[in-house]
Amino acid sequence: MEIEIPIKKWSGKIRAVTIGTEKNGITIGGEDTLPFHHFEGSIPNKPIIAFEVQDIYPSDWLDVVKEPYGEYLKNPIEWAKAAVVKYNADMVCLNLLSTHPDRENRSADEAAELVKNIISEIDVPLIIKGPGSSEKQNQVLNKCGEAGAGKRCIIASAVEDNYKTITAACQAYGHIVVAETPIDVNLAKQLNILISDMNFPPGRIIIDPLTGGLGYGLEYTYSVMERIRLQALGGDAMLQMPFICFVGQEVWRVKEVKVDESVEPLWGDMKKRGICWEAATAITLLLSGADILVMRHPEAINIVRKSVGRLMEK
Amino acid sequence: MALTGLEVFKLLPNTNCRECGFATCLAFAMRLAAKKIEAEECPYLSEEAKEILGASAVPPIRLVEIKSGDKSVKIGEELVMFRHEKKFFHQTAFSVCIDDSEDEREITEKLEKIKKINFERAGEILKLDLIAVKDTSGDKQKFCKTINLIKNFIDLPLILFSENPEIVTVGLEEIPDDKPLIYSANNENWEKMTELAKKYNASLAITAEDGLKGLSELSERIKNKGFENIVLNPKCRSLTEILTNYTLIRRLSLENNYRNLGYPIILYLENEDNFINSAVGICKYASIVVFNDVNDWEYLPLLTLRQNIFSDPQKPLQVEPGIYKVGEPDESSPVFVTTNFSLTYFIVSTEIEGAGFSGHLIITDAEGLSVLSAWSAGKFSGEIVGKFVINSGIENNISHRNIIIPGYVAVISGELEDSLPGWNVYVGPQEASDIPSYLKEVWSKEN
Ligand code: B12
Ligand code: SF4
Numbered sequence: 052m053e054i055e056i057p058i059k060k061w062s063g064k065i066r067a068v069t070i071g072t073e074k075n076g077i078t079i080g081g082e083d084t085l086p087f088h089h090f091e092g093s094i095p096n097k098p099i100i101a102f103e104v105q106d107i108y109p110s111d112w113l114d115v116v117k118e119p120y121g122e123y124l125k126n127p128i129e130w131a132k133a134a135v136v137k138y139n140a141d142m143v144c145l146n147l148l149s150t151h152p153d154r155e156n157r158s159a160d161e162a163a164e165l166v167k168n169i170i171s172e173i174d175v176p177l178i179i180k181g182p183g184s185s186e187k188q189n190q191v192l193n194k195c196g197e198a199g200a201g202k203r204c205i206i207a208s209a210v211e212d213n214y215k216t217i218t219a220a221c222q223a224y225g226h227i228v229v230a231e232t233p234i235d236v237n238l239a240k241q242l243n244i245l246i247s248d249m250n251f252p253p254g255r256i257i258i259d260p261l262t263g264g265l266g267y268g269l270e271y272t273y274s275v276m277e278r279i280r281l282q283a284l285g286g287d288a289m290l291q292m293p294f295i296c297f298v299g300q301e302v303w304r305v306k307e308v309k310v311d312e313s314v315e316p317l318w319g320d321m322k323k324r325g326i327c328w329e330a331a332t333a334i335t336l337l338l339s340g341a342d343i344l345v346m347r348h349p350e351a352i353n354i355v356r357k358s359v360g361r362l363m364e365k
Numbered sequence: 366m367a368l369t370g371l372e373v374f375k376l377l378p379n380t381n382c383r384e385c386g387f388a389t390c391l392a393f394a395m396r397l398a399a400k401k402i403e404a405e406e407c408p409y410l411s412e413e414a415k416e417i418l419g420a421s422a423v424p425p426i427r428l429v430e431i432k433s434g435d436k437s438v439k440i441g442e443e444l445v446m447f448r449h450e451k452k453f454f455h456q457t458a459f460s461v462c463i464d465d466s467e468d469e470r471e472i473t474e475k476l477e478k479i480k481k482i483n484f485e486r487a488g489e490i491l492k493l494d495l496i497a498v499k500d501t502s503g504d505k506q507k508f509c510k511t512i513n514l515i516k517n518f519i520d521l522p523l524i525l526f527s528e529n530p531e532i533v534t535v536g537l538e539e540i541p542d543d544k545p546l547i548y549s550a551n552n553e554n555w556e557k558m559t560e561l562a563k564k565y566n567a568s569l570a571i572t573a574e575d576g577l578k579g580l581s582e583l584s585e586r587i588k589n590k591g592f593e594n595i596v597l598n599p600k601c602r603s604l605t606e607i608l609t610n611y612t613l614i615r616r617l618s619l620e621n622n623y624r625n626l627g628y629p630i631i632l633y634l635e636n637e638d639n640f641i642n643s644a645v646g647i648c649k650y651a652s653i654v655v656f657n658d659v660n661d662w663e664y665l666p667l668l669t670l671r672q673n674i675f676s677d678p679q680k681p682l683q684v685e686p687g688i689y690k691v692g693e694p695d696e697s698s699p700v701f702v703t704t705n706f707s708l709t710y711f712i713v714s715t716e717i718e719g720a721g722f723s724g725h726l727i728i729t730d731a732e733g734l735s736v737l738s739a740w741s742a743g744k745f746s747g748e749i750v751g752k753f754v755i756n757s758g759i760e761n762n763i764s765h766r767n768i769i770i771p772g773y774v775a776v777i778s779g780e781l782e783d784s785l786p787g788w789n790v791y792v793g794p795q796e797a798s799d800i801p802s803y804l805k806e807v808w809s810k811e812n
Contacts, residue, residue: 054581056613057621090609233741265666266486267708268735270673273648274449281447306712306798307665317481319661327640327666334644335670338608358641361604 058091059084061284065291065342066254067096068227070142071176071203077141079342080293085280086340089365097363098337100352101142101178101345102134103299106157106165107149112347115322116303119349127165128172135173138352144178144207144297144345145169150191151182159190163198170202178205178295178345181217189216196220205229205295205343208259211242218246221255229295231259234268234275236282236290243289256292257343264301265332272296276339296336299347302329330354337362368418370398376414377407384408425618426627429568429594429652431458431495432544433522438494440596440652441629446615449678455629456675457647459668460495460524460655465511466502472511476518482664485715487682487708491668493521497548497655498536500527505535512539524548524655525567530557537565546570548631548655549598555583559592568594570631576600577610577617581625588625595628596653604642607632611650631655640667647671682707683733688757689714692723696764699724699808701793702750703771704731704739712797720801725762729753736771747780754785767812769793 067081079099084092106127109117117124123133127145134140147162149155166179179195181188192206193216201224208231209217221228230246232238239258247253260279262272276294283290302308308325310318318324329351333344337359346352374394385406387393396402397418404410404418428442438458445451461479463472476496484491496515500508512523516539523545525536533547549570550558562569571587573579577599584595599610611630618627629652634642640663643654647670659667676682686705691714692698703713705728717724729750731739739745754768766788770778772795781790794803 054578054617054623054626055621056577057616087605087608088612089605090613266669266673269670270448270676270678273674274447274678277447278449304796306796307669309798317484317661318665319663321662323660324662324665327663330641331644331666331670334641335648335674338645338648354641358604358638361638361641362608364603364605 056090059088060091061286063284063286063288063291065280065283065293068254068257068293069203070205070227072201075174075176076203077176083284085284086338087362094363096342098342098344098359099141100333100356100359101144101343102131102138102140102349102352103144103146103297103345103347104131104134105146105148106162107155113303113309113325115308115325116347128168131169131173134349135175138349140175142176142178142343143169143173144180146180147182147191147195149182150187151184152187153184154182156187159187159194162191163194166195166198170199176204177202178207178343180207180297185213188213192217193220196224196226199226200224203227205257207231207295207297209242209246211238211245214242214246215249218249218251222249222251227255227257229257229259230292231261233261234271236275236278239275239279240287240289243292247289253288253292257295258290258292259295259297262296262298262301262332262336264298264305265328265335266307267301267305269332269335273335273339276336276341280340293342294336294340295343295345296333296341297345298329298333298336299345302332303347326351326354330358334358368398370395373398373418376410376417378409380409382409424627425622426615426629427593427595428455429546429596429629430544431522431524431546431568433540434520434543436520436522438522443615443629443650444619446612446619448674452677452679453675455652457651457671458494458653459671460497460653461493461659462497462499462526462655462657463511463515464499464501465504465507469514472514473518476515478661480519482668484665484668485711486669486672487711488684489672491665491672495524495546495653495655496521497524497526500529500532503529503532505532508532509535509539512536516540522546524570524653526655528554530554530561533558533561537561537567541565544568546596546631546653548596548633550583550587552579552583555587556590559587559590562594563590563592568596570596570598572598572600574600577613577626581623584625584628597626597628597630598633599630604638604645607642607645608649611646615650629653639663643667644670647674681733684710684728686728686730686753688759688762689726689728690723691717691726694723694725696762697812698722698763699804699812700727700759700763700768701725701770702727702729702754702768704729704734704736704745706731706733706735706739709735713800716797716800717804720804722801722804725759727754727757727759727768737773740774740777745774745777747777747782748784750777751781751784754788765812767791769808771795 064083065080069078082094123129149157181192205227207229230242333355377390381389431438546568549572601607617623631653632646632651633655731744769791775792778790
């Protein structure tokens with residue numbers, strides 16, 4: 052029996068999105084096939100990993116994750132610089148946690164100032180992540196969008212109940228918007244439509260399908276991303292956006308990374324286990340189509356970066 | 366390829382003679398397509414129809430069983446490319462390799478480790494499934510001795526890891542009642558290996574250099590000898606090649622009904638990229654992964670990934686709603702409430718127990734959703750939880766009226782107090798892993 056290799060050609064294609072300026076721009080997306088299916092389609096751009104940096108000392112992070120950054124954690128600019136210089140970050144995600152009303156409630160102006168400084172200090176594209184709380188999310192992301200005008204940052208996130216101000220800010224200042232919906236094909240599509248209906252170019256939307264960490268709902272996201280990809284490649288223009296997944300924040304709060312080997316000897320070295328937990332979550336999401344992964348531990352990032360390299364070999 | 370009810374119907378005489386016990390041929394066809402009955406029940410099938418139905422009854426990916434005593438590992442029989450279509454059927458079997466050139470002490474240590482790997486997670490036991498014995502020494506006696514050492518220590522089905530038929534023979538003779546997997550046959554040794562596998566009821570992994578073509582030709586030759594318990598070992602030089610070949614094998618057998626590759630796949634990991642390669646294998650169609658060695662800290666993430674990928678996408682694992690005893694609670698023990706998502710239930714009960722406390726755990730009917738998903742879906746509101754608590758009858762079992770709710774749903778506490786007159790609502794920590802310190806530091810001081 053001769054084998055006829057069954058090649059699938061799709062009518063749809065994921066939009067390519069460029070983040071950053073002419074000087075430091077990175078393009079993601081653009082594939083016309085399933086993840087790493089080099090044998091039947093083209094994957095012009097590799098997935099990218101962004102280092103998460105917080106605007107305040109991450110007192111709730113495990114020592115295991117804090118350790119590699121040491122003193123830098125006390126100053127977000129130094130922290131971001133360390134990510135780029137010491138760990139070769141391709142992209143940085145600035146998490147503006149401290150602006151949350153239940154946290155330090157820092158002002159939008161303060162956040163915008165930080166964004167300006169970070170942009171002038173590091174030369175990689177930036178993801179700006181708001182605190183999530185509706186009213187404040189709008190103020191902060193609007194101001195920060197203005198501060199980063201023309202730098203083509205990724206602004207995270209617009210949600211169904213609160214997308215207009217953020218989309219308008221991305222429109223006005225030339226940024227890319229993250230459309231976040233909870234693990235659902237139709238909700239993702241619906242939000243992309245709403246955002247596009249504001250005359251916002253679909254080519255500047257990135258989908259955050261929301262994810263749980265390994266062992267905490269990861270498989271739901273894995274399957275929803277596969278379904279979104281299949282539908283996008285099948286021709287659904289309102290799903291042909293790249294994916295971003297916020298991996299670090301989900302992984303580093305689960306029990307299995309927090310417990311020390313003196314309590315659970317069979318679980319093995321806590322630090323290495325945590326790194327594996329983050330890397331395994333990331334790899335699984337890459338296999339279902341992630342284009343940007345936001346991660347925390349430099350060693351986990353290194354493992355995943357190497358794996359991306361291997362998966363991009365034809 | 367499985368046929369639909371209508372496709373089967375077209376093969377029947379449509380006389381509705383009822384001899385099969387069904388009122389109509391259509392009813393019979395529907396049951397047959399659902400594989401609930403045998404085609405032979407209808408005496409009027411044409412030869413042609415029998416042939417088509419016979420072929421359709423063979424699963425597109427063959428079931429292979431590896432056994433030792435009553436321990437059996439089943440692989441294959443997969444029906445879909447993507448897990449949202451239907452549950453992936455037989456989970457990837459994990460195997461660790463024991464090298465027969467190692468000395469007895471080293472082997473025993475390794476076996477002890479393997480035996481201990483046994484994690485309870487969300488109500489399932491996660492552990493290793495197979496042991497591979499590798500013939501590195503090239504010495505028949507050592508090979509047999511290692512087999513015996515393993516067998517005396519642990520009852521798991523074996524993979525006989527050798528390309529030398531003589532060594533495989535003595536290995537098979539050592540365990541005549543088992544059904545091991547031989548790894549592997551190639552273009553040189555396949556005839557002898559096939560005979561052996563047949564004679565000893567073993568299954569046979571096959572390896573070929575020439576990509577899928579070589580593999581397909583070899584499997585065909587073996588099948589022509591009347592042997593079909595085959596497992597494929599596509600030689601892959603890179604991670605991309607693993608993903609490509611495994612995807613194509615699955616696609617060829619499921620979508621193109623390509624019989625020569627309709628078998629489960631084995632992935633042998635020998636280099637430093639074990640962790641990543643096995644993660645890819647688990648997601649993308651490896652039925653067995655064989656590790657030369659695993660680091661302690663890698664077991665739990667890999668076994669958890671397997672648990673995730675092979676869970677049922679249609680229905681989350683649920684536990685029955687009701688009052689659960691954690692430890693040995695009495696009337697003064699604390700009362701907790703959460704949803705009936707298995708994962709949630711097991712995590713919370715483990716933490717309460719781990720804290721050295723006993724308690725009453727009320728599990729509401731939230732259709733198997735996690736706490737926040739359930740709350741968002743309106744299935745874990747203060748009112749619903751309150752009603753559930755009252756109807757549960759817990760009030761007869763306890764002398765106090767205090768209830769601890771998950772920290773993530775602190776917002777329901779007011780409404781819950783309204784629906785539970787006379788009760789105090791305590792907002793517990795957000796993460797279950799903080800329950801022990803909460804119980805010791807907050808709860809114990811107030812109660
Ligand atoms: C997987 C997932 C799903 C799966 C369902 C999985 C399931 N069986 O529940 C699917 C895709 C079906 C789903 C659906 C929805 N989801 Co959902 N989902 C998730 C996700 C990614 C993980 C949930 C999970 O499995 N957690 C693990 C379990 C173990 O967590 P848990 O039950 O909360 O238990 C923990 C704690 O609460 C604590 N705990 C539990 N019980 C108790 C008890 C006591 C006494 C104490 C002290 C502690 C405690 O211990 C556990 C471990 O720490 C989360 C986001 C995230 N990253 O967490 C969103 C999330 C929960 N979902 C969300 C939403 C909005 C929804 C939907 C409403 C979306 C929609 N509009 O359709 C639906 C609702 C369901 C429906 N209508 O069918 C939101 C909730 C928003 C909010 N803050 O309220 C979340 C937070 C995502 C988000 N950020 O928007 N979801
Ligand atoms: S026995 Fe055959 S022909 Fe008769 S009703 Fe059943 S299916 Fe139809």
